[in-house]
Amino acid sequence: MAESGVKKEYLLEGLDCANCAAKIERNVSGLTGVTNCSVNFATKTLKLETEPDKTGQIIASTESIIKKLEPDVKMKDKSKPVLSRQTFYLEGLDCANCAMKIEKQAGLLTGVSTSHVDFVSKRLSLGTEKSDDLTSKISEIVRKLEPDVVVIPEQDYKSAKEDDNHNHGSSGIKMLWMRIAASAVLTSIAVFADLPFFAELSMFILAYIFVGGDVLLKAGRNIFRGQVFDENFLMAIATLGAFAIGEYPEAVAVMLFYQVGELFQSLAVNKSRRSISALMNIRPEYANLTTKDGTIKVSPEEVHIGDLILVKPGEKFPLDGIVTYGNAAVDTSALTGESIPRDVEEGSEVLSGFINKDGVVTVKVQKEFSESAVSKILELVENASSKKAPTENFITKFARYYTPVVVITALILAVIPPLLISDALFSDWIYRALVFLVISCPCALVVSIPLGFFGGIGGASKKGILIKGSNYLEALNDVKYVVFDKTGTLTKGVFEVTEIAAAAGFSNEELLKYAAFAEVxxxxxxxxxxxxxxxKTVDEKVLQDYLEVAGQGIKVQAEGREILAGNRKLMIEEKIDFTEPKEGTVVHVAVDRKYAGYILISDQEKDDAKTAIQQLKALGIKKTIMLTGDAKGVGDAVGKNLGIDEVYAELLPHQKVEEIEKLFKRKSPKEKLIFVGDGINDTPVLARADIGIAMGGLGSDAAIEAADIVIMTDEPSKIADALKLAKRTKGIVWQNIIFALGVKAIFLLLGAFGIATMWEAVFSDVGVTVLAVLNSMRVLKVKD
Incomplete structure (x- = not known):
């Protein structure tokens, strides 16, 4: 008996090119020992069947093929355990460089596949292959790198207001101010009092230990662990070097200035964090659950689908549901960015995060809290920073190499010139090298740039635009093509029968009845x-042999008659003569293969659809395109009225993907393409586009899941808002990059030529960082 083949299934993470998917399938199918191979582009799945004795070799060859064709695509075995996620909050984390080190060390733990530290929210997220609790291991890593940071598992974390503590050493902000004040007093005595040399030196040493003792301890611990190039090492070596060459007042004063600068930097970062947190302060704290014994206050997680909850004036709606009693005006601005209250009554749908302004309403819960609108929004925004923009990745790599290069340059500066230049003093050149060291810290870039992108994402969420990653926010700057679905995207998706045109031998009532039978x-x-x-209610017992024909319509037997209801394709397929109106969405009906007439259905354009197209063109979009499965006459009429450049109608879902592929061939590699849709049938196109945008208010869960950006208000004009915000964010980020690097370059030159002192060097480090962080906070100011 022949041995059966080995079947494997892999997820191709990062696969976003349909053409490459076809190439992978073709090349892998050609490998010796492969009995079957298929690649599903929509689900990013590779199915492989191989001869048993060649499986290992084939898998290795497949990985090699994928790496050659698509280097960024990762091949993951679906048979392996699904990744679980563990999240920790790092209370007291105020060092962006340390955050990167923690991220790297945590990623090296056995069983950890992904590791990401979000410096803004102080959140460490781990993707793990096992469910083992990693709290002790993470605590050990953090204790070595940042002893003052407290590791709190997500389940133990209770949201509270941001603490303004600087968390420098084991002291709070008051203690730090006392240390700074004591150091300043001791330094003043040493400088201005007429003291013997030994007493004066003792005063300087004591002042230095008061203000810089924690920096020396951290630097020593990090050197012992092999973590040399950080700001603690740079400040320690620079100030100790100043002591070594007799510059006692400057050594203490520079450490004093550094600590004050670090304090203001921490305060600025915390203010930015609070501003971002305020934008996302939409999580409901409780729900008033209605029971047979009355109303009780419970956590939203304890409420289930079908339960009734009471929402009073001033309270947040804790879960998604339908109003069953009462009416009220609700503030939807936290989710949609709309300032005008919305009236709700019996039968109205409400989302968690809305705020009840003036009435008492009873709501029947439709979704668990984990699936509610507010929960999904918080999850999207919290996870957004894990998808870093190219600029962020560049700065991370830049910082990794920049500091060591400057340290080596400083060493050369201290040693070589005195050996080559006559009358040159080692003390002068060592001082210049120490200035070099202080300047080299890249904190301004490492801290301010992620804050800029995260602030942009927070600002967008305030306007009802959810961006799933800073990479998508940055990519919006290169968008030149915007492709729209029609129904539910540019139109309201609310259809009404506007005309019933029965053919000879049928009445309008009969035509409508047969159509209702087909659509039941x-x-x-x-x-x-x-x-x-x-x-009227259709008795389903009269229906038989119900068949849906994809992209065409319905076939069904009812009351002993064969009914066909669908578009013109169905009539042509069944060879039935029919009448075609000039425009509108049409349902043709045939009974017993005789044409019974048509029903004309209209769908209104959204109020801001035309404005949205005009705004996009004003922003420099080259082409606006509409892809629709609707009739050509309908698509052309909508496209003409809205001012859309190109319209492609009567498309099936796979044909929309084909049209997108043609557009990809027309655009340059640097230009980006957006697809905007709302339905399940839009999912493959949303996944294929450079940036997929889903209408989140009425859109399907599948479309929202596949999209990179979600518009909660269902307004097309929000796309232009997103583009404007992306340009504003990019401008602020690049201001920080140019400012920080420019100032550092100037001071490095001044330091090398002996013009800049330690004072200027510290300004170019902590001073520039504070200014860059404050500049990043400007992106949080949401503009209308």
Missing amino acids: YSSHPIALSIKKAYG
């Missing part, structure tokens, strides 16, 4: 409009 099982907006117009 469908939840499509067109079907719902027909059933609403019919206004």
Whole structure:
């Protein structure tokens, strides 16, 4: 008996090119020993069947093929345990450089596949292959790198207001101010009092230990662990070097200035953190659960689907649901960015995060808290920083090499010139080298740039635009093509029957009844409009042999008659002569293969759709394009009215992907393409586009999951807002980069020529960092 083949299934993470997917499938299929291979581009799945004795070799060859064709795609075995996620909060983390070190060390732990530290929210997220608790291991790593940082597992973390503590050493902010004041007093006595040399030196040493003792301890610990090039090492070596060459007042004063600068930097970072947190302060704290014994206050997580909750004036809606009693005006600004209150009544849908302004309403819960709107928004924004923008990645790499290069340059500066230049003093050149060291810390870039991007994401969320990563925020700057779906995206998706045109031998009532029979099982907006117009309940017992023909319509037997209801493609396929109106969405009906007439259905354009197209063109978008499965006449009419450049109609889902592929061939590699959609059938196109945007208010969960950006208000004009915010964020980020590098370059030159002193050097480090952080905070100011 022949041995059966080995079947494997892999997830191709990062696969976003349909053409490359086809090449992978073709090349892997050609390998000796492969009995079957298929690549599903939509699900990014590679299915492989191989001869048993060649499986290992084939998998290695497959990985090699994928690396050659798509270097950024990762091949992950689906049979392996699904990654679980562990999250920790790092209370007291105020060093961006240390955050990167913690991220790196945590990623090296056995069983950890992904590691990411979000410096802004002080959050460490780990993707793990096992469910083992890593708290003790993470605590050990953090204790070695940052002893004053407290590791708190997510389940133990309680949200509270940001602490203004600087967390420098084991002292709070008051203690730090006392240390700075004591050091300043001792330094003043040593400088201005007429003391013997030994007493004066003792005063300087005591003042130095008061203000810089924790820096020396951290530097010593880090050197012992092999972590040399950080700001603690740079300040320690620079100030100790100043002591060595007899510059006692300057050594203490520079450490004093450094600590004050670090304090203001920490305060600025914490203020920025609080500003971002305030933008996302939408999580409800409790729910008023209605029980047979009355109303009790419980956590939103304890409420289940079908439960009734009471929402009073001033309270947040804790979960998504339907209003069953009462009416009220609700503030939706936290989710949608809309300042005008929305009226809700019985039957109205409400989302968690809305705020009740003036009425008492009862809500029937439709979703668990983990699936509610507010929960998804918080998850999206919290995880957004794990997808770093190219600029962030560049700065991370830049900082890794920049500091060692400057340290080596400083060493050369201290040793070589005195050997080559006559009358040159080692003390002068050592001093210049020490200035060099202080300047080299890249904190301004490492801290301010992630804050800039995260602030941009927070500001966008305040306007009802959820951006899933800073990489997408940066990519918006290169968008030149915007492609739209029609129904639910540019139009309201609310259909109404506007005309019933029965053919000879049929009445309008009969035509509508047969159409309702055909659409009885469908939840499509067109079907719902027909059933609403019919206004009666269809007895499903009269229906037989119900068949849905993809992209065409419905075939069904009812009351002993064969009914066909669908678009013109169905009529052509069934060879039935029909009448075609000039425009509008049409459902043709045939009974017993005889044409019964058509029903015309209209869908209104969204109020801001035309404005959205005009705004996009004003922002420099080259082409606006609409892809729709609707009739050509309908698509052309909508496109013409809105001012869309190109319209492609009567497309099936896979044909939309094909049209996107053609557009990719037209654009240059640096230009980006957006696709905007709302339905399940838009999912493959959303995944294929450079940036997928989903309408989140009415859009399907599948579309929202596949998209990179979600618009909670369902307003197309928000796309232009997102582009403007992306340009503003990029401008601020690059201001910081140019400012920080420019100032450092100037001071490095001044230091090398002996013009800049330690004072200027410290300004070029902590002073520039504070200014860059304050500049980053400007992106949080949401502009209308």
